[in-house]
Amino acid sequence: MTAAGPAVEVADLVMRYDGRAVVDGMTFDAQPGRVLALLGPNGAGKTTTVETCEGFRAPDSGEVRVLGLDPRRDRRALAPRVGVMLQSGGVYPGARPAEMLRLVAALHAHPLDPEMLLEVLALQDVARTPYRRLSGGQRQRLSLAMAVVGRPELVLLDEPTAGLDPQARLAAWEMVRALREDGVTVLLTTHAMDEAEELADEVVIIDQGQVVARGTPAELTSSGAEGSLRFTASPGLDLDDLSTGLPHGLRAEEVRPGSYLVSGGADADALAAVTTWCAARGVRIVEISLDRRTLEDVFLDLTGRDLRT
């Protein structure tokens, strides 16, 4: 790494489309050598933010610095150092993955071996298939390969695993982990909370163009969750009946169909009460946790909306 200080700095960023602010005062930074996930639902402003970091858009107000430089003014200096994965497209429809990757490799001074990269991402069997005939997942992986082939200091990945089957998704996750191990800074966007939890050193949760929470996955899932018990079972349980069996002062609610929250100071006694009540009625508990919430719960608690919608 060259400069100390953040690899990406976004300060009070505002971006408008037709007068409407899609990014509305966003501030965060990505530390060098770490993985930062921008987590939020579709339309939260993730792509707009990343494309501003990539220099495709100029901020309406606020400031963006990438590796200490201005993404638009210093575009030429940044281009070799920043690997970009667009959300879609970016490849000639008639080109084959091997030749496209070789082309991008030829634009860099010390690229990775394209053939090996194709193999790592399980694209070797379609290396000579025209891009237009590739599946969505194969296209995504080629786009990921194009982002890393030039051995950049920073990669910006916009929805790197959208549309991938589970196996390909794991391959993409492995790639992100390998990049991190080798000292590459990764900024990725996702609306999959398990992905953010799995990969990110730091998660920035955004909604309607604003940062609503940020921290490590552990911080986000534990803070504010003290004294709460969450469990997943079949939807539509009789909560009045459950409440009568709970220690005094605890409330039970169904926050999403099949997802239940017991709050008001839940402890080991509450845990025992819930499992006893469920066992007596033949209710199967799929998952249960105390003093802990998922990133999905965090998002729901903060915005009142479901991340998946």
Add this chain to the structure above:
Amino acid sequence: MSRLDHSPRAGAAPVARMLRAQTVMELRLTLRRGESLLLTMVIPIVLLAFFASVDLLETGADDPLDFLVPGVLALAVMSTSMTGLAIATGFERSYGVLKRLGASPLPRGVLLTAKTLGVLVVESLQTVLLCGVGLALGWRPSGGVRAAGATVVLVLLGTACFCGIGLLMAGTLRAEATLAAANGLYLVLLLLGGVLFPLSQLPGPLRAVGEVLPTAALSDGLRAALADSGSLSARPVAVLAVWAVVSLGLASVTFRWE
């Protein structure tokens, strides 16, 4: 399999390597597209062979080939540098290829140079093929080396102005609209460009329009160079130069990369 080493080692490649890689890509893609080969290679050859053998149109020349070969050469230049370039570039824009390349170390100037080189290589192939077919049919150009030199100058000027028109369309219209406009303009310029029959056979107003269009300037200029004295006539050169400056200027101002 050994693990890849991702440790950062960023840097742009030397310009020569970038230019070579991008030019090879442009050429491969062009030569792979069936519809573009139809437009740039097959149609001009078929037109030349057909009209040379049936003598359907009154060309006004002693030998119809003296009229047809330069006209079809002009058509070939137009098909590659205007229609082919416009369609390919329009789709590259709509598929985000230009956007992605804009985030790569490839400078825009190198991309445009690669595209130009790609066009010139295809035009060289077209010229060799069409002249070969012409010679086989009995075409006997005059003017020698001077004619060849004049031809190169005219083809380069024509290429510049048709590239300008093509990029003007590709950089402003949607890809589908570019496809339609580029083919439509190809047909109009074929009919009003003195390619297969002289402009003098057109009614007055149409002839007046045709005379200021670049296709007629190119075909007439090539005809004068190859059939007559081997000289470069001033009027076609002037018409092509004006079109080149205006179209390339407009294209560079209006071109949108996304």
